[in-house]
Amino acid sequence: GIQVEQSPPDLILQEGANSTLRCNFSDSVNNLQWFHQNPWGQLINLFYIPSGTKQNGRLSATTVATERYSLLYISSSQTTDSGVYFCAVAAYSGGGADGLTFGKGTHLIIQP
């Protein structure tokens, strides 16, 4: 199956700093999503981005499918950005409904 590696595993920053989270995957994918897991465990959808670049406020993401990686950028960090960020991918072939394969996540702590 597809392997997903996220880096760094842990990141501690001061409020206002910028950060870049990376996701490498081992094979071609049809689906790539970024999630933020809040302290209550809920997975919040950030981006659906199998290729290209998207931006949503202070967050943006870029996926270079041919080189099998994706980047999540967080600018002007706030304490509410703290939590675990997951990258998840899937490769569908002709009718498979397999679920997402998740990386182990990046644990981000934003200090005031």
Next chain:
Amino acid sequence: SQTIHQWPATLVQPVGSPLSLECTVEGTSNPNLYWYRQAAGRGLQLLFYSVGIGQISSEVPQNLSASRPQDRQFILSSKKLLLSDSGFYLCAWSALDWTEAFFGQGTRLTVV
């Protein structure tokens, strides 16, 4: 708009007791449905997925089973819980084109 409901939010069960977790989706028809488990606070593992009523595929052999009695209802069950079944269980749905997946709020299960 589509919403996904999952309950209960937390559950403490003794070893050997049965389990039933329920997930329902509103606002869409014929969704793909998924059960994931998150152990030790990191990484989600796909347990089951379903493309239609009565159609269940299992990704990992385990002490759990899943059923889909109605189009938008997905149930996770066990006849006898083990300590190792403790974890955070999340239900998810995606449209038939297997694009973006959305998650419920999760059930935190502790087996004692």
